[in-house]
Every structure is written in C-alpha cells, then in structure tokens.
Amino acid sequence: xxxxxxxxxxxxxxxxxxxxxxxxxxxxxxxxxxxxxxxxxxxxxxxxxxxxxxxxxxxxxxxxxxxxxxxxxxxxxxxxxxxxxxxxxxxxxxxxxxxxxxxxxxxxxxxxxxxxxxxxxxxxxxxxxxxxxxxxxxxxxxxxxxxxxxxxxxxxxxxxxxxxxxxxxxxxxxxxxxxxxxxxxxxxxxxxxxxxxxxxxxxxxxxxxxxxxxxx
Amino acid sequence: xxxxxxxxxxxxxxxxxxxxxxxxxxxxxxxxxxxxxxxxxxxxxxxxxxxxxxxxxxxxxxxxxxxxxxxxxxxxxxxxxxxxxxxxxxxxxxxxxxxxxxxxxxxxxxxxxxxxxxxxxxxxxxxxxxxxxxxxxxxxxxxxxxxxxxxxxxxxxxxxxxxxxxxxxxxxxxxxxxxxxxxxxxxxxxxxxxxxxxxxxxxxxxxxxxxxxxxx
DNA sequence: GCGGACAGAATTGTTGACAATCTTGTTTGG
DNA sequence: CCAAACAAGATTGTCAACAATTCTGTCCGC
Numbered sequence: 001x002x003x004x005x006x007x008x009x010x011x012x013x014x015x016x017x018x019x020x021x022x023x024x025x026x027x028x029x030x031x032x033x034x035x036x037x038x039x040x041x042x043x044x045x046x047x048x049x050x051x052x053x054x055x056x057x058x059x060x061x062x063x064x065x066x067x068x069x070x071x072x073x074x075x076x077x078x079x080x081x082x083x084x085x086x087x088x089x090x091x092x093x094x095x096x097x098x099x100x101x102x103x104x105x106x107x108x109x110x111x112x113x114x115x116x117x118x119x120x121x122x123x124x125x126x127x128x129x130x131x132x133x134x135x136x137x138x139x140x141x142x143x144x145x146x147x148x149x150x151x152x153x154x155x156x157x158x159x160x161x162x163x164x165x166x167x168x169x170x171x172x173x174x175x176x177x178x179x180x181x182x183x184x185x186x187x188x189x190x191x192x193x194x195x196x197x198x199x200x201x202x203x204x205x206x207x208x209x210x211x212x213x214x215x216x
Numbered sequence: 217x218x219x220x221x222x223x224x225x226x227x228x229x230x231x232x233x234x235x236x237x238x239x240x241x242x243x244x245x246x247x248x249x250x251x252x253x254x255x256x257x258x259x260x261x262x263x264x265x266x267x268x269x270x271x272x273x274x275x276x277x278x279x280x281x282x283x284x285x286x287x288x289x290x291x292x293x294x295x296x297x298x299x300x301x302x303x304x305x306x307x308x309x310x311x312x313x314x315x316x317x318x319x320x321x322x323x324x325x326x327x328x329x330x331x332x333x334x335x336x337x338x339x340x341x342x343x344x345x346x347x348x349x350x351x352x353x354x355x356x357x358x359x360x361x362x363x364x365x366x367x368x369x370x371x372x373x374x375x376x377x378x379x380x381x382x383x384x385x386x387x388x389x390x391x392x393x394x395x396x397x398x399x400x401x402x403x404x405x406x407x408x409x410x411x412x413x414x415x416x417x418x419x420x421x422x423x424x425x426x427x428x429x430x431x432x
Numbered sequence: 433g434c435g436g437a438c439a440g441a442a443t444t445g446t447t448g449a450c451a452a453t454c455t456t457g458t459t460t461g462g
Numbered sequence: 463c464c465a466a467a468c469a470a471g472a473t474t475g476t477c478a479a480c481a482a483t484t485c486t487g488t489c490c491g492c
Contacts, residue, residue: 010223012285012475038444048477050266053444057270061277070444070483092308150255151301154370228445256476264447269474286453286474 013047018055020045025064026076026164036065036073063162068159076162083166086159086209091207093156094102094140097147098203105146109191111116112142117188124177132181133171139184143191143203181208229263230264234271236261241291243381246322252281252289279378293376300427302375307381307423309372309383310356313363314403315412326408328358333404340393348397349387355400359407359419386429399425 021041024030037057042049056073059065066076078086107112116139123132144153170176183206190198237257240246252272272289275281282292294302321329321377332355339348360369386392399422406414 014475039442041436049444050476050478053267054273054475057273058277061274066247071485082367085365088312088365089309089367089371092312093305094460096304096308149301149304151298151375155305159367230445253472255472266446267473283474287455288473 014051014054017041017045017047017051018058021050021052021055022062022064025059026161027098028165030075032077032165033074036075038073062158078162078166080166080214082178083163083214086162087207087211087214090156090159091119091204091211093152093159094207095200097149097152098151098199099134100110100147101143102191102194102196102199103163104148105191108196109146113139113146113188113191116142117185118179120181120184124181129171129177132177133167136180136184140151142206166214170210173213176213179209180206230267230270233257233261233263233267234274236278237268237271237275238377240274242377244381244384246291248293248381249290252291254289256414278374294378294382296430298411299379299430303423303427303430306372306375307420307427309368310359310423311366311416311419313360313368313372314407314415316333316363316365317359318407318410318412318415319406320364323403325358325362329355329404329407332358333401336397336400340397345393349383352387352396352400353398355404359403372383382430386426389429392429395425396422402409 021036022165027039030036038049038056040054041052056065056067060067060073065073120132120135120139123129124134144156145151158183159177183202187199187202187206190202237252246252254265254268254272257268261268272281272283276283276289280290280292283289332351334353336348336351339345339351360372363369399418403415403418403422406418
C-alpha cells in the first residue's frame, strides 16, 4: 500500500525529480522565466538527464514550464490576462463542484465547512491575511473534494498550480480579506442549505470579484 | 515562420511519434485497453524508444493513456460514469465560451454560425447522422474559437479527446439528431442576439440532455 | 562605423546498452 | 491435488555517449 510520497529511497528517480522540481517552482524558488538547463537540474537533484527530461515533459503538460524546440525550458510566466482567463475557468468549474457538493455532502462534511467558516472569520478579525489565505485554500479544496467530481478536481488542481504567484499578491491586498470572507460565508450557507443553484451562484459571485481584483 | 505541422520531414521524432500515436488512438485504431509496448511502437513508427516514451508521457497527461510503474501503458478506457463527469465539465466550460462568444464574435463570425445551423438542419432532414455529427463538432469548435478564451479551449480539447468513443455511439442513436438540432439552433440564436446569459443557458440545456442520453 | 558571414560554445535531441522490476509458467513440498 | 517458492522471459527505468541545432561573440568586407 505505501506507494508514494517518500522522497528518500523507494521512489523512482523521475518521480523524485518531478516532485522536487514541482515543489521548487510552486514555492517560488525558481524565478519566473528562469532558464531550466537539463544538465544543471540533473546535477542539482542527483539524477540523470533522462529523468529530468521526463519530469520536464510532465511539467510542461501541467502548464508549469514552457519548452521550446532545441532552446530549452523555462518556468512559465502567467500574465495577468492569462490569470483572468484561468480564473474564469475556475469560476465555472468550482461552481459545478459547489453545486454537486451541495447535493452530495454528508452532515459531518457540512460541519467541517461551517468550522472552516468560523476559523476564517476569526483570521480576518485578528488581521492575519496569511492564515486567512491558507484557510481559504483549504475551503476551496474541501468543496472540490465533497463534490465527488474527479474530472473537475483534476482540472482545477492544474489551473490552481498556475496561479500560485498571483495568489500571494492578491491575499495581501488591504480590505480584500473582509470582502472575500463575506462571499465565502454566503457560499457555505448555500451548501448547508443544500441549494445547488445558490451555491453555484455564490461561487461565481466570489470569483467574479476575484477577477475584478486581479485586473488592477 | 513555418514552424510546425509538416508531418513529413522537419519534425522532431518525438513530435512525429506523438502525432501518429494520438491519431491512432483517437481514430479507434487501437482497441480500448490495448497494451502499448514501447518497443513495438518504436519499431512500428520508425523512431527510438526514447521518443515513444516521451510521447506516452504526453498522452498520459492528456488522459488518453494510462501508465503504471514498470508495467507498461494502455489506452485508457473511459467508463460511462467518467464520460458523464467529463461532459459535466464540458457543460460549464462550453457555457463560458458561448457567453464570451456572444459578446466577442464579429458579424461575419455570426454568419458562419448561422450557416452551420442551416447545414445541420439539412443534414438532419436528409437523415445523415454522420454528416450531422461532423457539423456538430465544427459548430462547437467555432464557438470555442470565437470566445477567445484560450485556457478554456485547451481544457475542452483535452476533455473532448477522451470522449471520441462515446461520441460515435451517441450520434447514431435514432431521434437524437433531431432533438440535438433544436438545442443547437437555440444556442446559435442566443449568440446572434448577443445575449451571453441565454447562450450559456442554451449550451447547458444541450449538454444536460447529452448527459441524460449518455446515462442509458 | 556597420551589416553579414562564420566559427565556437552551449544546449537539447537521439541512440543503444544495461539494470531493476514485474509477470508468467513451472516445479516442488505438503 | 493444491499452494508457495522459484526461475525464465518480457518490459520498463536508467545511464552515458554521440549527433544536431541554436545562440553568441568575433571578424571581415564595404
């Protein structure tokens, strides 16, 4: 059964390299548009170039790096326009998930959402935008999970991975958490009321406002 | 400027193999769940195993093949449940595209849609389900194109690629084209009227009925 | 002084061989 | 006769070297 996520030994070299590289990019350790030379990465991670190559192909498919024929790989930079387009897709897909979750979620799952809502309220009251952002992430993840819509979840995780850089930027904007909080509470209420249409509408309203905030 | 899409010579081996394999799978030349042995494919397409490997990694990311550690690759079989989940995602994403297209499309683009509508009407009247299915595809592709939403277009092409087998099955069902046609005409009208909400609603209604038809 | 050709360096693409892993059919002990 | 250990075969994962391509800085002719 233990089949993954032990970076030490049992993992295949390619999986190891992939996980390392992905983590590095997602945590901003690689500057945007930085060149990714296969030889350097191979040495850095202690694997061969073939493994790095496979990992880069994977990351390209996930939209995290850009590869040009005979010219090498770079970490992909997401322009504001692209971030808006991505968020529009998130809007409809998370709307779908919320609607499904409103129907499919069990009682203890609803309780989890409620709990997250109060925690988020507290984080805003205490003026801790970082904590709030993390809870925010967790809430969206839970809604996705409860929807049981595996296809949508996969697509959304792909999309979210491309937005790490912009997300940071947005969370620290003054006044934004308070605004965002209200929208999230409406969404939680709609799911608790098991009203799929209201849940979808709430998610859309929320991400519409995110899009507006992004456009500045 | 000529940079791609000449399958004859200038293409890199991996790209060539990728295109060939993808085409073969999408056109049903590979049986579902068929084993894909790297050596055989390499010989068959006249490239080396490394290229085939890279192509398989790509196809796995596109959801067309399944790869298991040290056990090989198979063309992925999409169950009916997955097909429904995929179509639900299509529903919301194409809804987004239709709404954007209703705002962004130019006059001559609207004319193209109208033309396709009449061609589809004729195909149904003549009782040619295959022609109708092709026009259907083309209509959806045009709407996506006119939306200018590149992210959504990418996601949708991924999703559609996974549905080839189910699409065939659906198109030949008696009475289905007539039903489908009406829904498409409503959508075209909504886009022509530049009414994004109506366009989105029309797309959703259409794909909801597709989901119902799939579930049998 | 400037544009274009040219050589050198750097980097990716490709190849064939080798190692690790899994499957399958067989054998052996109970 | 059956189950577990075992061995052979097949297949993927990894490696190091080679070929092809692109970029960069320099030099020459004008």
